[in-house]
Amino acid sequence: MVTINLDAYFIHKRYDDGLLQFLKNDNYEEAHTYRLTMKNDGKLDQLYNVTMDLKFASWVNDDKQKIFDLADEQLRLFNRIAEVETDWIVYPLYYVAHQYLQIARKIRVKDDKMDKNAYLERCGRAIHRSFNLCLNDRNPELHEDRKTGCYLLANLEFKLYHLLGNRDMMKNLVKVLQSRGDEIPPLAQSLAALHSKHLVMFNYYMGEYYGCYESDFTKGHSFLSEALLECATNICDKQIDKILILLIPFALLTTRQYPNVNVWQEKLTDNFVALKVHEPIVSCLLNGDLKTYDTNFAKNEIFFLQNGLYVAMSLLRELVFLRLVKNCWKFTGMPSVLQLQAVATAYSKSAQGYKKRKPAKADDLLLDELECQLANLIAKNLVKGYLSHANRCLVLSKKLPFPSQST
């Protein structure tokens, strides 16, 4: 029998596993006794009673609604207790909030009478309160400030908004974190630094938000690179895969880096989704094969949509076309005037595959289309030169017709 003295935590202002065991809902049968004799204003007594009820209800496990209500009350009480405590309370607060979210998720699946999101929304309000009481702490002693924990609570909010499919709430959260950026400690100096998975999660959610929802691939790339670098192989293989699913296209769009497949294959097990999905597309970006790109795009269209990658993957097509133009220029002896007729030949071959025979001379419609696509490349500074419509040719800059793009 282990006796856990709750008084001590609130006197010494520190927590250990004993406090977390007390807060935990599903360990009723374990041989712990919890003692609380400290005089308090009633909030701790209430927390004690609610927590013990929650343990019992979770053990009996016949009334999901009751478990949910108790978990809700537990977090609300803990929020009120945490308001007057220092930074030590933040991890236990996160622990209670996380536990509540797990309970809210389970009940969502089981109960179809109530609006399926109502439980999560109620849970979200309590968690948002926890987040705010970290964010808005005004403790003059910086090392005791609860702000250190706001990333952990932010991760819970991100998770919640994912479950609710609520992008607006996510946007609000990011805005708040940005506008208060000067006041909150940097991620690496916050409580998250002691819990590596939170470093990975926060960077991942931020990168996903920017890249998938705001189409800001530069920010997306930078957060996701951070997420990746915080990962440890073997421990985080699943997360590395999910990070790479987003990071590979963002890297291609911004820094033109692509994965060193051999290194990754050596490190990781072979059921890696990221490499399987992206490797064929990377090949197309390197050889200019539009048809294979289109085929792979069509095959994975739903996957791209579900993972928020549709825009990014669509934008990559232009880079396949760019590679094709560059190869066409190389294979025709790097002329300073590239005939559109040659580009048309290459384009027909690339976009239609090997088998179809095309007429020897491209028609005006195709040449117009190509002029339009080339004009876009010039406008984006991916090609240096100009188009001569009258002569149906692309006049290329003598110095660096294809500007360097690696950064």
Next chain:
Amino acid sequence: MQFKSPEKCNKKTLEEDDEFEDFPVDTWPANDSLRNTHNGQTNLWEEDWDDVEVEDDFTKELKAELERNRQQQQ
């Protein structure tokens, strides 16, 4: 290199889509992170985008096609 078709594993990710946060452990030593075991990003990523030249079936056929086209034009 050979890659199996992606459909099968796609399905798996979609079903488990929500579970990014299921880490087997809460924390690990900073020394074990990719940042420290892999010298930052070097060698995880290829950086030869501007100069890379691929020789495969597609580029060979493209070359041949352009050559055929050139001869026809003359």
